[in-house]
Amino acid sequence: MRWAATAWAAVSIAASTMPICAAAATLRIRVLDLAGRPLKDAVVYAVPDSPVPSTKPRTAIIDQVHRQFAPQVNVVQVGTYVDFPNSDNILHSVYSFSPAKTFVLRLYAGRTEPPIRFDKPGIVVMGCQIHDSMIAWLLVVNTPYFGKTGADGSVVLRHLRVGHYRVHAWDVGMRKASPPHNLPIVAGAPPRQITFRLKAGRMPQHGPTMPGMSAHHGM
Amino acid sequence: MPIRPRPVTGLRVLTAVSMLAASVSGASAHPSLYAQMGGTKVVAAFVSVTIDQVAADPKLNQSFRDVNLGRVKRELTSYICQLAGGGCKYTGIPIREVHANLGITQAQFFGLVQILRRQMRLHHVSLRDRNQLLALLAPLEPDVVDVKVGPPPRTH
Numbered sequence: 001m002r003w004a005a006t007a008w009a010a011v012s013i014a015a016s017t018m019p020i021c022a023a024a025a026t027l028r029i030r031v032l033d034l035a036g037r038p039l040k041d042a043v044v045y046a047v048p049d050s051p052v053p054s055t056k057p058r059t060a061i062i063d064q065v066h067r068q069f070a071p072q073v074n075v076v077q078v079g080t081y082v083d084f085p086n087s088d089n090i091l092h093s094v095y096s097f098s099p100a101k102t103f104v105l106r107l108y109a110g111r112t113e114p115p116i117r118f119d120k121p122g123i124v125v126m127g128c129q130i131h132d133s134m135i136a137w138l139l140v141v142n143t144p145y146f147g148k149t150g151a152d153g154s155v156v157l158r159h160l161r162v163g164h165y166r167v168h169a170w171d172v173g174m175r176k177a178s179p180p181h182n183l184p185i186v187a188g189a190p191p192r193q194i195t196f197r198l199k200a201g202r203m204p205q206h207g208p209t210m211p212g213m214s215a216h217h218g219m
Numbered sequence: 220m221p222i223r224p225r226p227v228t229g230l231r232v233l234t235a236v237s238m239l240a241a242s243v244s245g246a247s248a249h250p251s252l253y254a255q256m257g258g259t260k261v262v263a264a265f266v267s268v269t270i271d272q273v274a275a276d277p278k279l280n281q282s283f284r285d286v287n288l289g290r291v292k293r294e295l296t297s298y299i300c301q302l303a304g305g306g307c308k309y310t311g312i313p314i315r316e317v318h319a320n321l322g323i324t325q326a327q328f329f330g331l332v333q334i335l336r337r338q339m340r341l342h343h344v345s346l347r348d349r350n351q352l353l354a355l356l357a358p359l360e361p362d363v364v365d366v367k368v369g370p371p372p373r374t375h
């Protein structure tokens with residue numbers, strides 16, 4: 001890893017033990033850094049203990065625009081297809097060496113490639129073999145309940161069924177998601193809020209390092 | 220006239236397929252152009268300086284924004300090795316695909332060639348070898364200059 005490896009650093013503030021209202025509950029999650037500032041584009045997801053009913057696989061889009069990925073931070077459920085449409089219409093060569101999914105995808109000008117299916121949970125870091133500037137993250141999570149925080153550091157997860165959940169938060173630069181915040185959702189309680197405090201990682205300036213493909217590898 | 224690497228025939232097969240045998244021993248009656256230029260050590264060196272200079276030249280470098288120069292140097296060296304009979308197998312991206320829609324002008328093409336020519340000379344490549352390599356590169360101009368490819372048909 002070229003950027004400072006930052007582990008999660010504590011603390012999910014325990015919410016009240018009040019039961020949550022209705023069979024389909026709403027959960028507001030805030031993600032702050034250690035100084036209490038809201039973290040934008042942090043990923044949160046709530047994994048239920050009971051298996052999630054399977055749905056038809058979806059397709060998400062990670063575009064290539066002005067030699068950047070858009071969006072840079074992404075989250076999908078396991079089994080989702082991701083399309084890389086390449087709006088730049090110059091060559092990009094997207095790759096990942098992450099254990100959750102290893103691939104190289106040549107996006108030639110004037111061609112489309114079939115979407116890639118992400119079938120294992122984990123953090124996928126993507127770069128471009130051609131352009132040092134390009135980096136993107138994709139969290140592949142084992143649940144349909146996920147989201148990305150807005151500028152105020154918060155996000156709302158809706159329609160959570162009754163059950164026990166492990167809620168995690170993740171921000172760019174973290175090797176893995178935070179430890180779980182355990183959350184029971186029972187019938188008949190008001191919506192509620194939980195807060196994560198993360199040691200925020202610095203945005204790296206370059207794509208992921210891979211053997212023999214370092215951007216600064218001279219001849 | 221483009222000069223092709225000599226055809227590999229008969230008893231010379233064993234030595235010709237081995238780039239090392241040709242470039243290190245120099246014993247072959249017909250060392251490849253690549254070996255004559257000094258092999259990977261010399262070619263990688265003049266390619267590296269050439270790419271650095273092109274990427275630093277405001278008149279030439281518009282296509283190089285954010286580009287991983289290490290990769291271009293490595294792949295271009297390997298491409299030249301293959302082209303000049305050095306025995307490499309180029310595994311990079313086809314030349315036309317790489318340069319498509321980069322908007323490279325003819326002037327920029329000759330700008331690069333100019334720098335390459337000078338760097339070969341500074342790396343003690345003989346005039347004859349310089350001309351041979353440039354003759355091999357010249358036919359690639361249509362695959363580099365102003366290659367326009369339309370947007371893909373939308374499928375989703």
Ligand code: HEM
Nearest residue numbers: 091282283291294295298311312317323327328331356359
């Ligand atoms: C005969 C001339 C040329 C040859 C043989 C050549 C060959 C190559 C090769 C082998 C690569 C790397 C392919 C890969 O990454 O797999 C490359 C990339 C590149 N070349 Fe050239 N090139 C030539 C001329 C030029 C010129 C004149 C320019 C611009 C002034 C240029 C700009 C670039 C750029 C910007 C890249 C990296 C972008 C990308 O790979 O999409 N090239 N070239």
Ligand SMILES: [Cu+2]
Nearest residue numbers: 092128130131
């Ligand atoms: Cu790219």
